[in-house]
Amino acid sequence: MTDPLTLACPTCATRNRVERTRLTEGKCGTCRSPLFEGRPVELTAENFDKHAGSDLPLLVDFWAEWCGPCRQMAPTFEAAAGALEPDFRLGKLDTEAQATIAARYAVQAIPTLILFRNGRELARTMGAMPLQALVGWARQAAS
Numbered sequence: 501m502t503d504p505l506t507l508a509c510p511t512c513a514t515r516n517r518v519e520r521t522r523l524t525e526g527k528c529g530t531c532r533s534p535l536f537e538g539r540p541v542e543l544t545a546e547n548f549d550k551h552a553g554s555d556l557p558l559l560v561d562f563w564a565e566w567c568g569p570c571r572q573m574a575p576t577f578e579a580a581a582g583a584l585e586p587d588f589r590l591g592k593l594d595t596e597a598q599a600t601i602a603a604r605y606a607v608q609a610i611p612t613l614i615l616f617r618n619g620r621e622l623a624r625t626m627g628a629m630p631l632q633a634l635v636g637w638a639r640q641a642a643s
Contacts, residue, residue: 503519503520503521504517504518504519504520505517505518505519505520505523505554505555505556506554506555507535507551507554507555507556507589508547508550508551508553508554508589509528509530509531509533509535510533510534510535510536510537510541510589511528511531511533512528512530512531512533513546513547513550513551514528514529514530514531515550515554516528516529516535518535523535523536523586524536524586535586536585536586538581538582538585539578539581539582539590540561540577540578540581540590540591540592541589541590541591541592542591542592542594543560543591543592543593543598543601544593544597544598545598545600545601548591548593548598548601549619551589551591552616552619553618553619554589554617554618555617555618556586556587556588556589556617557587557588557589557615557616557617557622557638557642558588558589558590558591558615558616558617559580559584559588559589559590559591559613559614559615559616559638560590560591560592560593560613560614560615560616561573561577561590561591561592561593561611561612561613562593562595562602562605562607562610562611562612562613562614563592563593563594563595563610563611564594564595564596564610565594565596566596567610567611569610569611569627569628570610570611570628572628573611573628573629576628576629576630576631576634577590577592577634579631580631580634580635580638583631583635584635584638584639587639587642588638588642595607595610605621609626610626611626611627611628612624612625612626613625613626613634613637613638615638615641615642617642622641622642623637623641623642625637
């Protein structure tokens, strides 16, 4: 394999090793689901570390149902998945349902966006933003 990446399947969270040039056509070796679906992955305590520990940058939207700006930004974050994949994985983490993970990263205001790669936090920002600003911020923060 030339230039392989390790990333978690969006369906079953199994770690997969895929050549960078074959990311868009990659399927999970376990469940055979596509490795990219053009939408954010729902992150939970069970799958968060597998996705955050991938070679591929993971952009996480920490949100809550009761948060107006979070609901306002949801369609933009969904569109960002289509714009950033397969160079990034996007995930949404409900801070109410997954309070332990939100506390681990000291998320105190929402929406908060945190960019991870190989289990490390690379960058964070708070507040809703338009699509082009979101995509630009993610690309700049990952470089």
